[in-house]
Amino acid sequence: MKAITHDEYGGPEVLQLTEVEEPHAGPGQVRLKVMAAGVNPVDYKIRRGWMQQMFPVAFPAVPGSEAAGVVDEVGEGVTGISVGDEVLGSTITGAYAQYALATDVAPKPAGLDWASAAALPVATETSDRVLEALKVTDGETLLLHGAAGVVGSVGVQLAVARGATVIGTASEANHDYLRSLGAIPVAYGDGLADRVRAAAPQGIDAVYDAAGHDILKVSIDLRGGTADRIVTVVDPQAGELGITFSSGIGRPFGAALAGYARLAADGRLRVRVDRSLPLADAARAQELSEAGHARGKLVLHP
16 A cells, blocks of 8 residues: 655655555454545654654654545454445554555544545644643633644644633744634734733633743743643643643544534534645655644544
């Protein structure tokens, strides 16, 4: 099968479209014919070798963690899933490929297109996990850094659905988008703390960092000097400040993902897809992701 692989850490040039052996479903696994694979910032961070302690890589490595596709093999012990089912979820063999194995998937609603389906697993799992860790409830105020990104924008919607007021940091070009999701936007940069205080004179109850642009210290300041109820999913230096770094490695999520997929199919959960590219353009997709210029999800189609 065709897959994107890399044999070393480095820039996007290490990614190559190659022929590799097809994986086959073992016990508890299903194999997907991948129709769309999501591209996430963690993909280029792993490729560059910046996440070795958290995400060790065995070369040759196939990037990507989320995909949507058609089940074409079902392993021993799997129930409730049949060959021909359309599903979405996290892969265990890398998503940038024609076929991938998974152990935790959700049904894809008929009204959800492939690109949007592939954009859901990471964003919904991450924001669901963080909001649970922060225990965000009705009437509270959440500061969400990186609110216009795919993960952040899903976080905005889930927090608003909980009854929270969301202050979302983003570039000014994305402020109208954040307002449409129910957030109060504030701009990045110098003076951020003052702008947040002006937008939320009632104070900040919790902070969700999906940006990672050295904003944890100002977040502590906005929380009144405490690192309590601040969670980051992108800044590995969090521990030095006593802040929680959250990772969902190995967390079962298929049942909850099925609910979020239905919301997306019904138009009640929005995930913005910036563009779709062929699998062969994976290096270009990761370049766009690393440059931070994508206004929504980047998706690859094998």
